[in-house]
Amino acid sequence: MIDTVRRCLARFELSPRQLLVAVSGGPDSIALLRALAEIAATSHGGAPTAAHVDHRLRSESSEDAAWVADECRRLGIACHIRTADVPQAMASEAGSLEESARRLRYENLTALADELDLPTVATAHTRNDQVETILHHIVRGTGLEGLGGMPEMRPLNEKIQLLRPMLDVSKAEVLRYLESCEQQFLVDSTNRDERFTRNRLRHQLIPLLTQQYNPAIEESLLRLGQTASEAQAALRSIAIEKSRTALIMREADRLVVATGPIASLPRHLIREVWVVLWNESNWPRAGMGKAEWEALADVTVGNRTAVSLPDLVEARRHVDRVIAIRRIRSSNE
Amino acid sequence: MIDTVRRCLARFELSPRQLLVAVSGGPDSIALLRALAEIAATSHGGAPTAAHVDHRLRSESSEDAAWVADECRRLGIACHIRTADVPQAMASEAGSLEESARRLRYENLTALADELDLPTVATAHTRNDQVETILHHIVRGTGLEGLGGMPEMRPLNEKIQLLRPMLDVSKAEVLRYLESCEQQFLVDSTNRDERFTRNRLRHQLIPLLTQQYNPAIEESLLRLGQTASEAQAALRSIAIEKSRTALIMREADRLVVATGPIASLPRHLIREVWVVLWNESNWPRAGMGKAEWEALADVTVGNRTAVSLPDLVEARRHVDRVIAIRRIRSSNE
Incomplete structure (x- = not known):
């Protein structure tokens, strides 16, 4: 497991010192923190920083925060605790508890990385989480992009990246690693709460699929996700190339696009060029x-002459080009 | 439902007279046959031909064949009965009962269409069958191509096509249509046999997903299938274009391919060019x-110099090209 994490850091030319590690205190995040501390110790590159976000969802949540702080002290790692009042946020916005907690957690982590001038937030999502994400996306409805699951690296804002160095590590490897170094961790009671879709996927759907349909369902889903990511990347790169050829003029509120280079492309690519x-x-x-x-795409191939789109965008075909104009709201309107 | 079938025929410029309809006697195939008979009657284009394959899997299977023959007579449609001895085929080959039955059915239908000089075999796969196929592929493991589900039209051999004119028709529409014209049909007792994966998908997994995860799971899967088909078609068409540019020479046992036009493409496309x-x-x-x-792909980008592939194909990099040679077995070896 340490080797997998080390290879991931090498791939992105990162050292543990540059990482703000999101630590709930559960087995995955504690294993990641411990592995990074070991990597730092052997490479003399400086230790990572830990961040714990207290969601105030359970009565014992402040005890969890205190435990994480203690454990970091023991490992010689700086630890920052932030509080995200999820119940309060829920009162003023739509969406599920899971979504609110997730949003607040990433907001807090990004803000903290900004403050500490760290370029990268690291989370401990495992191979099992990736399987669940892909299956969750399939079940909820997704396109090619969502089918790819979580990317190993993605931007959180202009300066800060999110890195997931454990996407190739299985839960079983995590537990073996923790046992091998006698590392303690917290058991989160909400993990067994079947109200959460994610937990139902983990405890009901994946076991059902494994037992009754395909013992290797996890590998099958990961392979499908990988294929989808690669296909999406290939289509995006062709679309970028074609969009360069087709773009005649770009202003903040206007796009002029030649239909010649794109109208005869396969439908999927015409849409992708516009994206x-x-x-x-x-x-x-x-x-x-x-x-x-x-x-x-219909306007591009000439099946219709114009279309009104959200956010005051109008696209219209003029002979051999499509002109898309975005009206910025003015005070006269 | 009649309109959907009619539009499908129009899309492929086919008339009912050109179709050999596979009729089990169940609701879907009887509905398709009846709809085609009605379309033929109003368009004066001539009736379709029916084919029933008796799989000898159930004691009452010859009664089913007799019922289908009677019903065709009543509708004024020529009907051919073929026998496929599935139990016998199973004794001499690997694979599941479902697979053997399916293979024998298509073999019989193709041979019969050939004999009758009909260009198209039509099957009554519905929208629900398409959902099950996509989910079955996901669960069993698939790539982008399998994720697309069943195509509306595909070749059975060089002369004969398979058409599925009911992929946009739901089971509920089929039953409404049959009721509206008081058309009888057979109820196949094997449909409720949970030994068959397909039936477990239908009676266990899809209801579970609908009730507990996403009431619109069927639409979500169909949309994903559609996106995957379009993406695959787009990638294939780009790959065809790139392969034209890269191909230097083709002989029966040899391919000479320039690496220049393809080595810098996204990985997925390099693989697709070779396909x-x-x-x-x-x-x-x-x-x-x-x-x-x-x-x-590794040989193409220069990560390795040569590879031995199945069926005696050897591919090797020579400066700016890859030469793939297929050795045909000779009597000296």
Whole structure:
């Protein structure tokens, strides 16, 4: 397990010292912290920093925070405790408990990394978490991007990255490692709460699929996720290339795109070219679903002449080009 | 439902007269036959032909065949009965009962279409069957191609196509249609046999997912399948284009491929280019899995100099090209 973490750091040219490790106190995060401390000790590169976010969801949550702080002291690692009042956040916003907790946790971790001037937040998501994520996405409905599961590295903001160095480590390896170095950890009682979709996936659906359908279901899902990621990356790179050829002019509120280089592409790529153009213009994507990209593809191939899209974007075909204009709301309107 | 079938025929420029319809006697196939008979009657284009394959799996199977023959007579449709001795085939080959029955059924249907000089075999797979297929593939392990589910049209041999005109029709629509025209059908007792994976998917897994995870799971799976098909089609078309650029020479036992146009492509596309080159050479693909295509990609980008592949294919890098040679077994060896 230490080797897997070390190889991941090497791949991204990172040392433990640059990492803010999210530590709940459970087996996965404690194993990651301990492994990073060992790597730091042998490489003389400086220790990682730990961060614990107290969600105030259980009566014993402040005891957990104190335990994590103690354990970090014992390991010689600096530890920062942050409080995220999930019950309060839930009162003022929509969404599930899981989603609110997750959002607040990442906000706190990003802010703390910013303060401490650390470039990378590390979380201890394992191979098992990856399987659950892929299955969760399939069950809830997903496209190719979601089917890929969690990426090993992704940006949290312009300066800070999220790294997941344990995506190739299984839960069983984590437990073996903890046992081998006699490392204690917390058992989170909410983990067995079947109200959480994630826990139902773990305790009900994955065991059912393993026992009755495919003993190697986890490997099958991981392989599908890997294929989907690679396919998505391939399509995105072709779309970037084609968008360069097709883009005639870009202004903050305007895109002029030649239809010639893209109209005869496969449908999926036409949509993907528009996604690339949208991203590069920083136009909002929240309202853009498959139907909206399809409508843009229709305008591109000439099946329709114009379309009104969310966030005041209008796209219209003019002979051999599509002009998309985003009206910025003015005070006169 | 009749409109959906009619639109499908129009899309492929087919008339009912050109179809050999596979009729088990169950609700789906009887509905398809009846709908095609109605379409033929209103378009004056001539009736379809029915084919029933008796699998000899149940004691009442010859009664089923007789019922289908009677019903076809009543509808004024020519009907051919073929016998496929599945128990006998099972005794001499590996694989599940389902697989043997399926293989024998398609063999019989293709041979019969050939005899009758009909270009198209039509089966009554519904929207629900498509959902089950996609989920079955996910559960058993699949790539992008399998995730797309059943195609609406695919070749059975060089002359005969398989058409599935009911992939957009739900089981509920089938039953409503049958009721509206008071059409009888057979109830197949093996459909409730939980030994069959397909039936377990239908009666256990899909209801569980619908009730506990996502009430719209069927739509989510169909949408994922659609996205995967489109992505696969897009990648294949780019790969075909790139393989044209890269191919220097093709002989029956030899491929010479320039690395320049493909070595810097995303990994997925390099593999896909080799799949295209293999297919176009009619080299056997049975032994070629992801690991083998990966090895070819490694030779292409220069990570290794040579690889031995199944079916006596050797691929080797020579400066700026890869030469793949398939040794045909000779009597001296």
